[in-house]
Amino acid sequence: MKNKILLPLVAAAVPVFFAGCGTNAHYVQTGDKEQVISLGQINIQDYANAANDAIKDLLQSGALDKVANPPALIELSYIVNNTSQQVDTDLLTKKISIALLQSGKAVTKTVDSKASGYSAENAFVKEQSGRLPDFTLSGKIIETVDRAGSTRRTTYSFQLSLNDTKAGVQVWEGEKEIGKQGTRSAVGF
């Protein structure tokens, strides 16, 4: 008799209990305590960390201050993806570009074809030669995987170079390594 009453109560309580354990959808900030860390891919906070380090280093280096006509004009060049995943490098370069513009020390060459076309037409009308970039910003993202038993360590290296277009030399270089380590799950990865 007792079981006939208790069992249905327990059966009804179990789903309620597990429903309470779930996390409702909520907004999060990039890089907050709840960030998800994936071994097999670059997370959004990794781009933020790499961009943050690159900008800090670039701004304090003073490389952008040594131009004849400030602010420096930078053209964003290729960021080579040497990882095993499809990566939109704009996740890195856009943060850097915004930070450079905010600093007032550099402007970036537009990638919008219409704007470029108007700029060229404007220069033609005024019989001026368009301004060539003072620098280009290029880089590479490299993935390195190390395994020992069930432990896997993935390191993403973000490499950036600021290249002087007149002298043809690199005036600044930066590298940020983001390493992640964990054990392989039963399913494998």
Added chain:
Amino acid sequence: MKTVKLLSLALAGCALALTGCTTSVNSVENAQKEGQRNMIADQRVIFDASLNRKVAIVGVNTVTTPGGLLKVQVEVENHTRSLQSFLYRFEWFDANGMQVNNALSAAIPEQIEGKESKFIFGIAPNASCRDFRVKFIEAD
């Protein structure tokens, strides 16, 4: 008797395991410092006593870069013997006390070994920034 022996073994095992979890840092440096840090008087608001007990702020110094940007360096120290993780975020303010929008405002994760002292630093997003605030959050 058996119980006492088992308990002793278990306790010894626990002690060994805990020792393996702790990592401390020894360091050596110039006793007569060549570089002089421009330490500033800082104001601290501690709501996370747990984090403050583990990773405490030692001091803050600032400098203006040749390019006119405010650079802030914060020294933090791990008072425990084990690795601690935390997040930090810089906020910047102009001469009128208004917060300056910063594209790179995401919290940065950092780790500090047991008994280690390390420096974290931030560079103002532009030359109009005259003031700052650094926030520390304990990571899980």
